[in-house]
Amino acid sequence: MKKKWLSLASLGFLSALIIVFFVINKKDKITLTEVNMVSSTMGVLEKELTFSSLMEDANAVVVGKVVGTTLLNGEKPALSVKIQEHIYGETDDDTVLVYLDEELVEQDETYVFFLEPFDSPIYDDFFYLNHPEFIIKLEENNQLLRLKDAFEKTYEQPFVETKYNTLTGLKQYIHENIKPKPPYVPIPSEINDLQELMDESDIVAEITIDKIENEGSVSVVDYTVLETYKGKLHVEDLLLPSHKIKQNGQYIIFLKKDDGEWLLTTRHNSLISTNDENYYDYITFVQGQK
Known part of the structure; x- marks a missing residue:
């Protein structure tokens, strides 16, 4: 980034x-x-x-x-x-x-x-x-x-x-x-294959959000880890999109380390709320990976 x-x-x-x-x-x-x-x-x-x-x-x-x-x-x-x-x-x-x-x-x-x-x-x-x-x-x-x-x-x-x-x-x-540069390849918006999504992620966990420090369209959150399915989640100053989170909300989160920062693995399906219609599919899959 x-x-x-x-x-x-x-x-x-x-x-x-x-x-x-x-x-x-x-x-x-x-x-x-x-x-x-x-x-x-x-x-x-x-x-x-x-x-x-x-x-x-x-x-x-x-x-x-x-x-x-x-x-x-x-x-x-x-x-x-x-x-x-x-x-x-x-x-x-x-x-x-x-x-x-x-x-x-x-x-x-x-x-x-x-x-x-x-x-x-x-x-x-x-x-x-x-x-x-x-x-x-x-x-x-x-x-x-x-x-x-x-x-x-x-x-x-x-x-x-x-x-x-x-x-x-x-x-x-x-x-x-000016010498040409190779074409820029954006990060994936979504990875529909859950095994591939998990393989691409360094951390997969389920969390609740305890505190939100809103900075406009992006927020810094404090959280509690409920369960870890891959890696260890000890990320300070975790940044998440403000419009996708709420206080005390519970989420499955997929994170990847990029240039020293911990970020969501994809734009659209790396933060799954318990209210999401696909939550059951995601939680069933990640629990089966333990």
């Missing part, structure tokens, strides 16, 4: 600020213009913003039209983007979700998105990130414009070198200078 300029906690944290970027990097053949970006987005920057850093994080660069919004975990709005062209890399679908403040873009307008996968089973849907301080709008005349002020909707050229401030010029630079 990616943890760079945007963390799980920062998905819901907004605060008015002005961020000043000094973006000249002698290693880049293409140089970002200096922008005093004005917005209400709280960005957490761990490194200087350059074209190289953007491409290092991105698995795909696409031309896409903003066609609507959807809610992640029923709470956090994400943009629905209809892809018109892949400049770099590939995506699984022609329409993708991009987590980005709605104030930064306009509905039915076309942008160049630098898509970084954010792949966590805590969220119902796989989605992408686009750096909030590099919003590139595509004009009808093939010109590229970078958002400067989200409130006034003012723009300026994104690159110092004029020849790259068109879609044609940007595409040529990427094709000639």
Whole structure:
């Protein structure tokens, strides 16, 4: 799971600020213009913003039209983007979700998105990130414009070198200078074969939830282990999707260790409530594995 300029906690944290970027990097053949970006987005920057850093994080660069919004975990709005062209890399679908403040873009307008996968089973849907301080709008005349002020909707050229401030010029630079990456493979949304689900999990247990510390769409929970069917459950600060849990609820849980973190094995069938219509099938199976 990616943890760079945007963390799980920062998905819901907004605060008015002005961020000043000094973006000249002698290693880049293409140089970002200096922008005093004005917005209400709280960005957490761990490194200087350059074209190289953007491409290092991105698995795909696409031309896409903003066609609507959807809610992640029923709470956090994400943009629905209809892809018109892949400049770099590939995506699984022609329409993708991009987590980005709605104030930064306009509905039915076309942008160049630098898509970084954010792949966590805590969220119902796989989605992408686009750096909030590099919003590139595509004009009808093939010109590229970078958002400067989200409130006034003012723009300026994104690159110092004029020849790259068109879609044609940007595409040529990427094709000639950026090495391709292998396609990104998201974690499974669901594993219907219960034996495979158990094999893919490092921990399988039945728990009751004693306390919920709600952090918006994601919660940290305290729990009591009722029974363990695989591994040992001693996970502190267990993160679970808020809309799928309740105080004193009882659940079968499938967990997998990913990059040092304990996460649900799949998005949709790794947290099974006693009220779930398939609970009997799951509890019968895991009890039979002991």
